[in-house]
Amino acid sequence: MTYIAKPKLAHPGIPTNELGYTRRYYEGAVSTLCAGCGHDSISAGIVQAFFELNIEPHRVAKLSGIGCSSKTPTYFLGSSHGLNSVHGRMPSVLTGANLANRELIYLGVSGDGDSASIGLGQFAHCLRRGVNMVYIVENNGVYGLTKGQFSATADKGSKSKRGITNADSNIDMVGLALQLGATFVARSFSGDKAQLVPLLKAAVEHKGAAFIDVISPCVAFNNHAGSTKSYDYVREHNEVLNQLDFMPRREPITADYEAGEVEEIRQHDGQVLRLRKVSKDYDPHDRIAAMNILQARAAEGEIVTGLIYFDREAEDLHSNLNTVEFPLNTLGEEELCPGSAALDLFNADLQ
């Protein structure tokens, strides 16, 4: 975005969070994406979410694949370990990392090329397994780094910058995530930070596979008339289902809401999500209904955003595998190696 290095000094009066860290502490290296790129707004949203959640950055592992979106983990949480894997394979690396240490927070960052094309299989399977993670697809419908080819999420009939009309059906990542068993499914827009940040925070706190599809316009190759992933198009067609407020700890409701307009969702750790309903009939705990609404609105050309589905009883991969409560990477010889006495018995059985 810019070639000017960020100043190392900060104003002494700059706000800090409960851990005493400034927001700057949650940032990373300077972005090398294009000025105005939606992805940079998402990075800023991630910075804000983790700052506000009072999470130590080193307790987060950020993993990505290949592409513009996959470069972004360098631009936030500079004190976290990051891994930029191979194209479309972030989900498997994240799954393995999660198996090794269940205590870290796993943030998978991917794009529509990375997750909907080359990596569609791994995207599907890590959601199926309920890996405890936040999986973000920064979805711009286009291959940016290779200069403007359609991706698999580009809508049928949408036009490329070079004027070509896309003849292929699009892959709806949200629809797939619902079908595949993700237990937290949301869609947002990089241009709506007020919506995105609470969704990110809720996803981080969710124990299970959380998926957020973030429409993130590509200013260089997919922000023109005829595109369905441009800032203008998304703003015009964004149908917000609900607005999420995230309560770090249980706090009294101060604002006045009409009865039936707010739902509180208690998390495993006692934290509370407060969901303000925009569409009164929408129940985010009904997976089948969610899939129906998604299809119905998409047929009308609308883009549904908000918290689309949330499973209150979600379980993750570790509970399915019944692994010990401590991270596997902390176990040593004592816990892992059966020793010579066991081997003698093993031998005796085979003599």
Added chain:
Amino acid sequence: MKNIAAVNDFVVKFANVNGSGSASANALFARAVLRMGVSASPRNIFPSNIQGLPTWYEVRISERGWQGRRGGVDLMVAMNPQTWDEDVAEIEPGGYLLYDSTKDLLPTKFRDDVQSIGIPLTRICNEAYTDARQRQLFKNIIYVGALGALLDLDPQVIAALIGEQFKGKEALMQSNVKALAMGRDYALSHFDCPIGLQIQKSDSVGEKIFLEGNSAAALGAVYGGATVAAWYPITPSSSLAEAFERHCKTYRHDSDSGRARYAILQAEDELASIGMVIGAAWNGARAFTATSGPGISLMQEFIGFAYFAEIPSVIFDVQRGGPSTGMPTRTQQSDITLCAYASHGDTKHVLLFPEDPKEAFEMSATAFDLADRLQTPVFVMLELDIGMNERLCDPLEWDDSRRFDRGKVMTHEMLERGDEFGRYLDVDVDGIPYRTYPGTHPQHGSYFTRGTTKDRYAKYSEAGPDYVDNMQRLLRKFETAKNLVPEPILHMDTHASQFGVIFFGSTAPAMYEAIDALEVRGLEVDALRIRAFPFSDAVTEFVAEHDQIFVVEQNRDAQLRMLLINECGFNPTKLVAVLHYDGTPITARFIVHEISEGIAALNEAPLRGTAAK
């Protein structure tokens, strides 16, 4: 016709139809021989099929303990009409043919120089059983009973084995005992028992254990501290992953909570398997995948990533016949170059070559230490012949004082006291940098892992000098590996011969017998068993000390020879390829023949560039 007479030293081969229940009956026979104290080495030669195609089970019986295939068959149990002609043709002159004589066969179907032993197995079964499946299954047990009488196997020994197998299943035990007796009685009343081939009680088995290589390798992973396994089913490696799960169920559950100290995932494909291994290892767990050649082909991109980003990972390649789908159920050593140089760009990887299940266990545990120490992928190059066959080997051993070598890992304390951390900084001039596990320290030690080029501090850099600096360090690391991997083992250390033989992996047992047989013919050869890549200096010395080297391997293109020439700069004319690659395990006779012919040819006309002594 003079029939073969041999005690405790012959080959019995069973020709069956896949899925007919022969496997357990044949294994019963092999175990009975072992129980008699006589060394036996069985091999499954089976099709990629669930039911109907031909399958064979070859048992090498050897008082002297030779575990390899000898070559040739002394007694054929021909139970498959589909392969009758080739099975009969394979019998040694003077050998024996046991067959089902229920239906008359044309005299032309038999050989004059082979003693035919016809038992009406189908008729006996049809008279004794009404159930179709029983008629099918007990046919196999009946021929085992007959073999017992023909070879003078102690009936008590077989009965005891049946008793152990069907412990608590009285009805099944009784029906098996009855079937055995029917076969035995028929043989005793119709033939002169025993025939020329006999099993006599011996003590050549001793303390040895009878174990499958894949199970041994999986147990090595348990002992080596692997906690994460990700795999995708593929013959002949699936039983390794399944054995790991079995062993973990025995050894790795918390006694109080019952919870698992391991995580096993059957992934969606091999790409995901290796990705999970890399993710887990990056995060500080010991992790492995088990696959075969096609899986390695699929994993190429990730293997290069693990090499360049320097992430420990252990890969078991249970090799089968290639290329492509090739021969999924046949054995080969044809993934050597595939694994040594896996992935695009300049890469080299550590390979380990176990010779038997015992070494599979040891090298498996060692692979995790090497991967952590060297921060790189390590391949355990198993083969179907080792992985999927039970082999008699010395009891497994473990030193309780042994500790996992987790390699160079910077701890919270080290970071706290201000030790300099550069992820790719060669602090010890051995090419191996320090790493940190994610989450170690709030302020220090985090870094970005990437497959792109970087500087010593893990910062993205496309600068030529940074790239070259990093690539040279990786070469230094590979040099360091030379001294860490298992040393080659010298056999027949006489240095009296001008001829040397280099071999590895499953060729070993046949080679040991071949060396002995060559010596009997007055042909002395020194032999070196290579156990790892990169090759240690001992390999270079061995080649230098001999005029001619035979490199014996089980692939078409002499892949180990290629690697030796490429990595050590040997004169290609000095290395003579001896190749066996039809998918069946190499035999001692084949090696003896090739090497004696080779020596004879060399004595007549020495190869260009070398001088005969």
